[in-house]
Amino acid sequence: MAARTKPPALTLPTAVAAIDARHALMVFPADNAPDPPSLWSHFYPREPLRWVWEEDSGDNRVWQLWHLRPRLSTSRRVIYTKWYRDRPIVLSLELAAALLAALGTPTAGDRGLSAPARQILESLDDNSPQSPRELRLSVDLVGGDHERVYTRALRELWQRMLIVGFGEVADGAFPSLALGSTRILFEDLWSDASQLDPAAATVQVRQLLAGSPRLLAHFERTRRALSPEPAEEKAAPARETRRAAPKRGAPKAAPVRGSRKAAPARGAPKAAPARGAPKAAP
Template identity: 40%
Template sequence: MGVEFKRAIRFIESHGIILVFPINNRREPSSLWYQFFPRTEMRWEWDETGQDGVAALWHLRTELSVSSRVVYTKWYRGRATFFSKSVFTAMLTLLRSSSSTRTGLGEDASRILEILRSDSPLSTKVIKQLSDLQGRFHEASYQRAMKELWNRLFIVAFGEVEDSSFPSLAVGATNLLFEELWDESRGLSQAKAEEIITRALPAKSPFLKYFSGIRKGLEL
């Protein structure tokens, strides 16, 4: 774990929530890319003309995800997102207080969650097999189910699995891979959770707006 790893941990903990790569090269929401390369726009290319920083950050993302020092998800608008453990726990507290654990989960999301609570982490390929959501016909249902689980922080990403020509994201149930955070979220008061989030995120933070939208959806 070199200097880049340690710097990334500091960036994640100081921001509370941060994307891995920027959206359309915008500086907001914050991204690790612009923390490491503040003067360089990102080009998403993987051939010989590509930027070394893209590949380096991709590999660093994997290293960070399995470190248990921070939490990696596909959360903000389905993008690769890192959380500090304190902000993740606080948000989990508030999301769980907005509904019971399974309230509002669709049938597919509930089935995937049950699978992952039995065995985690699993590759995308295996999750699709076990949930009977393989193939192009079921792709939209699979993506919709996963979005439900990502948004509510019920699942996290944890490394990659070499089960195809391109490594597949490994996904697991939060209560198994971050059991201490899951348990801590149950004992944290809503007031304290709100305080942690308010302290970590600016009032106009896109992340805060996205989180508020998820909470409102659960309370309807």
């Protein structure tokens, strides 16, 4: 039996090469599930993720991968996003361009966005990247009372690939992911996506995500949500309809031949015999 090939050491070039080959890799696995695939599972196959943070510990792999994230995001060789369920995922430029085109993002612009999402995008179009604190201040969404609105607005932008993660900034007790406009930070990618045919791009995305059923299903749901199918035509009226009631004063229809005469009402007087008519024989 052939020996398994040992994965290369985790570095920026080897991580970019893995992303280019797999097209979409989460940073860390979700609940150690194999799908969607992750950088962790690529470089440390069959090794469950355990959150050991110390740099100088016997196992510093989590620390190493964690600090590789901002370098990946600013390398401009991949796209760092939270497109999949608000989780960090890194995409190849090929897949990112196809996704943008398939979702219709370059042509739609800010159409369909909520007012907070539109304000955030306008701020990032003017100045990218920004720290979360700077961004909240620029759109007046500071404080816990606005947390839900801010989170929901970012989700709209992640879903459409309108924003990317780009580096980290010291924004409090822990460094925070800086955010930027995809159109501003990746102009060439945006231009390439705007020239792709959406139908052809959809086929391409399906091919590139064929190895991850969950990512593919997420793409299909997102595509349908952003580009709903036209409503079905209303059903044609039934052929059989009720007969219209006769208008007042209209002549009654002639009785049908052979139809029985109506029986006389009980107690009604019998008709007198015609004059000159012979009496019935006893």
